[in-house]
Amino acid sequence: MTTPPETYLPDVTYFGLVDELLNVAGSFDPRSRVIELLGEIANVWPESCHSDRD
Structure with a gap:
């Protein structure tokens, strides 16, 4: 597995995602x-979903 590129999200999006992920257990x-x-x-998707995939 290769190292994925770094992805930077706006702070509000990042912390909103963290908050939502903390609530998935229920x-x-x-x-x-x-x-x-x-x-x-x-906007993070598996490569298999990419529309240009062969």
């Missing part, structure tokens, strides 16, 4: 909730 499906939060708040 979710019905914590894993899916984390995936959703990473994508919707931080």
Whole structure:
């Protein structure tokens, strides 16, 4: 696995994401909730979702 590039988020987005991630334990499906939060708040997606993927 290669080292991913550093990603800097605006402070309000970063701390909002941290706050949301701290609350996933009570979710019905914590894993899916984390995936959703990473994508919707931080715009972080797995490479397999990239539209230009071969």
